Amino acid sequence: MTKSLKSFSLPQGKLACWLLHPGRDTPQEIRTALVYTLFGTLPIFLGGVFNTIAVAWVLEYRHPSALFRFWLISEIIVCVARLVVLVLAHRRAQQGKSTPTDLYILLAPLWGATVGYGAFISSISGDWVAATLSFLSAAAMVGGICFRNFAAPRLVAIMIFLSLGPCCIGAVLSGEPVLLLTLVQIPFYLFAMSVAARKLNAMLITTMEAERENDRRARHDGLTGLLNRAGLFHATTYELARSARIGTGVPLFYIDLDGFKAVNDAHGHEFGDKLLVQVATRLRQLAGPDALVARMGGDEFVIVGQVPGAAEPNTFADSVIAEIERPFHLADDVVIEIGASIGIAPVTGVGNGIDKVLGSADVAMYEAKRHKKKSVVAA
Structure with a gap:
C-alpha cells in the first residue's frame, strides 16, 4: 500500500x-x-x-x-x-x-x-x-x-x-x-x-x-508467517529505512538448515512443514523486535537488523545454531534434531543494495557448509 x-x-x-x-x-x-x-x-x-x-x-x-x-x-x-x-x-x-x-x-x-x-x-x-x-x-x-x-x-x-x-x-x-x-x-x-x-x-x-x-x-510466507523475499525488500526499502531501524553496518544472517531434506524424506512434507514453523518461531524469538526475519524459500532464512543486546554477529550466530540444534518435538513419537549453517554479511545499504548483501551472505553460508566443523562464516 x-x-x-x-x-x-x-x-x-x-x-x-x-x-x-x-x-x-x-x-x-x-x-x-x-x-x-x-x-x-x-x-x-x-x-x-x-x-x-x-x-x-x-x-x-x-x-x-x-x-x-x-x-x-x-x-x-x-x-x-x-x-x-x-x-x-x-x-x-x-x-x-x-x-x-x-x-x-x-x-x-x-x-x-x-x-x-x-x-x-x-x-x-x-x-x-x-x-x-x-x-x-x-x-x-x-x-x-x-x-x-x-x-x-x-x-x-x-x-x-x-x-x-x-x-x-x-x-x-x-x-x-x-x-x-x-x-x-x-x-x-x-x-x-x-x-x-x-x-x-x-x-x-x-x-x-x-x-x-x-x-x-504478497509479502509474507504463507506457511511460517515470516516475511518472504519480496517482503524483505519492501521492509528494508520503506519501513526500516524510514524509521532508521536498519542502517549501514548492521549484520545480515543467511541461515540454511542442515538435515532438513532428510526429515522430509523420512517423515514426509507434513512434518517438514511443522519443522519449518517451529524454526521460524525460534528465530523470531531470538531476533527480537528490532530485526527482520524472513524465509527466503525452502529451508533458508534471513535475519537482518539490530539483534538483542548488541551481541557480536558471530556470537549471535552461534546462539542461533545452538537454538536450532535443540530437539524439535513434531509429534508424540517424532523428535527431530537438525543443524544450521550461517553466512554473515554487513548491510551496506537498503533497497536494491540489500540484494548484493544477500548474495554475499549466501556465498558465506555455502562456505560454512563446506566447513563441517565451522558453521559460521563472515563475508
Whole structure:
C-alpha cells in the first residue's frame, strides 16, 4: 500500500482528531493513508482558491464597503495561509519530518466560513447579481469540498455547513419570501453530501483494508508467517529505512538448515512443514523486535537488523545454531534434531543494495557448509 516515503503526520489536537476521525476504528497505516489524501488533488485546491478570491474581489469592486472589503481581505489571508501550510507540509513530508497537519485541517473550516460569510453579506445587500454569484460560488465549492476531503467525512460536513449555512440566514433576512425555499434546499443538500462523503469514505477504507491484506499476503510466507523475499525488500526499502531501524553496518544472517531434506524424506512434507514453523518461531524469538526475519524459500532464512543486546554477529550466530540444534518435538513419537549453517554479511545499504548483501551472505553460508566443523562464516 505504501508507494512513497512521503508521509504526513497524524493530527495531535482533540479538534483536529475529531474532524479527521473516519467514523470507524482503522489501523494507523490506513489513517496515515487517509491523511495523505487530504494533501493531494492540488488542481481542485488551487481552483477553489482562485474562485473564492476572484468572486470576493469582483463583489468588493462592485460594493466597496467595509463588509465586502473585510471579506476580500480575510479570503486572501486564509487562502494564502492554506497554500503556504500545504507547501510546507509537502516539503517536510518529503524530508521525513513532522508536518503541520493540525493547522492545515483547522484552516479548512475557516476557509468554509469565509465562503459562507461572503454569501451572507451578498444576500442581505439587496444586489441579486451579487447574491447569485456568491451563492453559485458557494455551491460550486461544496462539490470540491466533498470530493477532495471525503477521507474525513466530519470535516466535509462542517465545511459544507459553514459554507452554505449562512445562506439560510441571509435568505431569512433578505425579505424575499421565495428565498425561504433555501431553508429546505440547503439542509437537504448538506445531508445528502454528508451521506455521500461517508459512503465514499467507507468504500475507500474497505479498499485500503483489502489492499493492505493483499500486500500482507504478497509479502509474507504463507506457511511460517515470516516475511518472504519480496517482503524483505519492501521492509528494508520503506519501513526500516524510514524509521532508521536498519542502517549501514548492521549484520545480515543467511541461515540454511542442515538435515532438513532428510526429515522430509523420512517423515514426509507434513512434518517438514511443522519443522519449518517451529524454526521460524525460534528465530523470531531470538531476533527480537528490532530485526527482520524472513524465509527466503525452502529451508533458508534471513535475519537482518539490530539483534538483542548488541551481541557480536558471530556470537549471535552461534546462539542461533545452538537454538536450532535443540530437539524439535513434531509429534508424540517424532523428535527431530537438525543443524544450521550461517553466512554473515554487513548491510551496506537498503533497497536494491540489500540484494548484493544477500548474495554475499549466501556465498558465506555455502562456505560454512563446506566447513563441517565451522558453521559460521563472515563475508
